[in-house]
Every structure is written in C-alpha cells, then in structure tokens.
Amino acid sequence: MKTTNKIAIAMIIVTIIAFAAPASAYFTTQTIETKAERIVDIAAEAQERVTDIVAAVEANATAMLQITDAELTDEFYGNLSLCVQAGTMVNGEAASADGEGWTYLNEAQLALQAGEYEEAIEYAREALEIFRDALRSIHVILCEADVEFGQILDPQILQEAIDRSQDRITELRALLKDTELLDKLDDAEDWLTDAQDQLDLEEIEAAKESLREANALISEVCQDLKQIAQELNPGRIKGYLDEAYQYRERFRERFGNAWNEEIDVDKFLQAAGYQNEEEFMTQFQEMINKAQDSENIDEAIQNLQDIGQMIQKMDSDLTQEFGRHRGGQGQDMPGKGNGFGNMGGGNSP
Incomplete structure (x- = not known):
C-alpha cells in the first residue's frame, strides 16, 4: 500500500508538471505555427525534466545505492538513454546512439525551423509520449527501490513550478495594460518571491503554500483574459x-x-x-x-x-x-472625444 500511494502521488506530480497550461493556452484562436511552436517547447521541457530528475537522483548516494540494491540500475538508466543524444554520459558511459525520444524531438525542431508545422506537431507528440513514459517509469523505479524521493524531487519540482509561474507572469504582462489585472500580477510575483525565499531556506511546505497563492492569482488573470478573448468576436x-x-x-x-x-x-x-x-x-x-x-x-x-x-x-x-x-478656460469645440470603447483602460482591453 505504501508503494501504491507513492506511485499515485508521483503520478499526480508528473501530471501537474507535464500538463500545466501556459498563458497562451487560454486563447483558443491560434495559428498552426503557434501550436507547433508551443508543443515543440513542451516536448523540449519534458526532455529536460527527465535529465534533471536523473541528475538529482544521481546526486543522492543513498538513493543510487537503493536502486542498485533493488537491481533496477539498468531500467533507471534505460529511461535516460531514450531521451538523450549520442555521446551523452549515461551511467558513466557515452551513449552510442541517439535515443528515440531525442530523435523525434530533433526532427520536430528541424521541421519547425523549415516551416513544416504539421510535421513538427506530429514529431513533437511522439517525443512527448516517450518523455512522459520515461518520467512515469522513473517514478515507479524510485518507488520500487523504496527511495524517499520527496526529499530529492520536491525542491526541484518546486523550483521548476516557481520558474514556470514566473514565465507565465512575463507572458501575461506582455498582453496586459489593464491596471487592475497588472496589480494582480504584482501580487502574484510577490508570492513567488516569498516562495523562492522559503525554498532557499528549505521551508518546503511554506514555499508550496506561497506558490499556491501565486498560481491562484495567475489563474484569475488568465480567466479574465479568457473572458476578454471570448467577448472579442x-x-x-x-x-x-x-x-x-x-x-x-x-x-x-x-x-x-x-x-x-x-x-x-x-x-x-x-x-x-x-x-x-x-x-x-x-x-x-x-x-x-x-x-x-x-x-x-x-x-x-x-x-x-x-x-x-x-x-x-x-x-x-x-x-x-x-x-x-484660451487662457485656461478649458473650453473645447464640439466633437471632443469621450473614450474609445473600453480599449485603453478599465477592466477590458
């Protein structure tokens, strides 16, 4: 039961990270180029996540000993091999061939550069599926080896989540000029600063709470933008x-x-x-x-x-x-403007 619970928690963590929606996902009208760029970015982030998690586990001697004792070393590094380029160090040796996931990701990036957006999307989806499978497999291996991976991965996952939320704030600021919504983003950024400070002090639970507060405000802004987008037919x-x-x-x-x-x-x-x-x-x-x-x-x-x-x-x-x-009388001729819709301020663009 303990292992099952760990796997369930791990799957929730992976799902939250792998499927976290960027700000741009709240706009349903996207060009094929935008969609291709986004999914290729997501696939690249997933590949980096695999290598980062493996590196974090490798840095913990106790965790690596537990994996070795459970005779799961080959399976552990096999997941990494799927996700890296030939020549990358895997378990102390250079990979002899490109991993399948890395190959798909490379093809996706080349197709995107060539303007072949449909192909880029297809390749990126194939790569993303492999990277997600690798993440799931790594978490299962850690559970089977009875590795207490919370101490290994929680700080890293929190750091990634804080960075991702900061990126979303940056994206949203580029879209906004509304004072009220910008104030919400300022508040969210303050919460993220608190989360980063708490994480640096290893106050994990406090950092999680601050991150939740920040993400709640970010979600409110995204919902407001979604409503604006729906109204702009x-x-x-x-x-x-x-x-x-x-x-x-x-x-x-x-x-x-x-x-x-x-x-x-x-x-x-x-x-x-x-x-x-x-x-x-x-x-x-x-x-x-x-x-x-x-x-x-x-x-x-x-x-x-x-x-x-x-x-x-x-x-x-x-x-x-x-x-x-006119000598400070403040008069004006007929035709003085009363404001262009609500586009320059207020609660809509």
Whole structure:
C-alpha cells in the first residue's frame, strides 16, 4: 500500500508538471505555427525534466545505492538513454546512439525551423509520449527501490513550478495594460518571491503554500483574459475599428479647428513624438490596419489596446492645449472625444 500511494502521488506530480497550461493556452484562436511552436517547447521541457530528475537522483548516494540494491540500475538508466543524444554520459558511459525520444524531438525542431508545422506537431507528440513514459517509469523505479524521493524531487519540482509561474507572469504582462489585472500580477510575483525565499531556506511546505497563492492569482488573470478573448468576436472587433476610423477623422477636424485658432498643431504634435499632422494621421492609419490584419486574439487585444491608449492620450493632451490657448478656460469645440470603447483602460482591453 505504501508503494501504491507513492506511485499515485508521483503520478499526480508528473501530471501537474507535464500538463500545466501556459498563458497562451487560454486563447483558443491560434495559428498552426503557434501550436507547433508551443508543443515543440513542451516536448523540449519534458526532455529536460527527465535529465534533471536523473541528475538529482544521481546526486543522492543513498538513493543510487537503493536502486542498485533493488537491481533496477539498468531500467533507471534505460529511461535516460531514450531521451538523450549520442555521446551523452549515461551511467558513466557515452551513449552510442541517439535515443528515440531525442530523435523525434530533433526532427520536430528541424521541421519547425523549415516551416513544416504539421510535421513538427506530429514529431513533437511522439517525443512527448516517450518523455512522459520515461518520467512515469522513473517514478515507479524510485518507488520500487523504496527511495524517499520527496526529499530529492520536491525542491526541484518546486523550483521548476516557481520558474514556470514566473514565465507565465512575463507572458501575461506582455498582453496586459489593464491596471487592475497588472496589480494582480504584482501580487502574484510577490508570492513567488516569498516562495523562492522559503525554498532557499528549505521551508518546503511554506514555499508550496506561497506558490499556491501565486498560481491562484495567475489563474484569475488568465480567466479574465479568457473572458476578454471570448467577448472579442469579429463583430466586436469590427465595431472597435469603425470607432477608431471615426476618431481619426475627429482628430483631423479638431486639428483644423486648432489651426483656425492659431494653435501650431505641428509644434504640439512634435512634443508628442510626431513630426507633423501628416505623420500622426499616417501612423494612426497604420495602427488601424495592423489591428485589422491581426491573425489571433492576443494580437487583436494588444493592437486595440494600443489604439485606445493613443486616442485617450491625444484626446486629453489636445483638450489641455485648447484650454491653455484660451487662457485656461478649458473650453473645447464640439466633437471632443469621450473614450474609445473600453480599449485603453478599465477592466477590458
């Protein structure tokens, strides 16, 4: 029963790590290239996990003695042989041939580089299956050898989980400009810092709890992004783009009124980073075109956010310029903007 329980725990750990969803998995609209890149990355991570676990066990003399006494050394290193390139040291000897898993992974990476995405996905799946089988087999061997692998693997697994959560935060930050969601990520990052500090002090249980708190916040952000992605259907995106076109023409009208009031529009725009009115209009149009040509949801979110924030900033700066010119009265002509959808801030992109 003790061994069975250990195997069950090991399988749960492997499942959690091997199937942990990256931030990008919360966006259902992905190109074939994106899917291929992601699964090849996952396969490569699984291969590294096998070699890391073997190295961690090798570093523990007691564990290796128990495996030897159980006559499981060949089986233990046989799993590693499946996952490494020829020439890699396996049980003190250089592997004479490429492992089957490594061969599939190498083919997947070559296919990805060549733009053969369907083949890359197929090869990566084959590699991933071999690496997962190797992980399962290693855990079973440790159980059969009665190795107390919690002390060996828990810190390593925690470190990998902390690193993975930090990577997810980095991915999410690249997609977000929403203050509330970014605050959640800041809190999650604080929890990860606590987890890392506790792990360094070998406070394993405390580190696990801090990691759980961090991942709970990360999951909340991912769910919010998933909801945003679901709301951004093609009809909604078209509506935002139509509104952007209207704002572009509104700015043209406001610039015309500014010239009529003897405001040097080009000088005003130069302070905002544009050479003149023509360049601003050109860049605005390019932003609209880029959003219109977005191939997936996360690109659409980012491009629409950029447009929304640019509109809000220019609208505010231009209103202030009119106010200064009119002696601080804060007046403005009809057509002052009231915000581009909710794309520049708030709780949606």
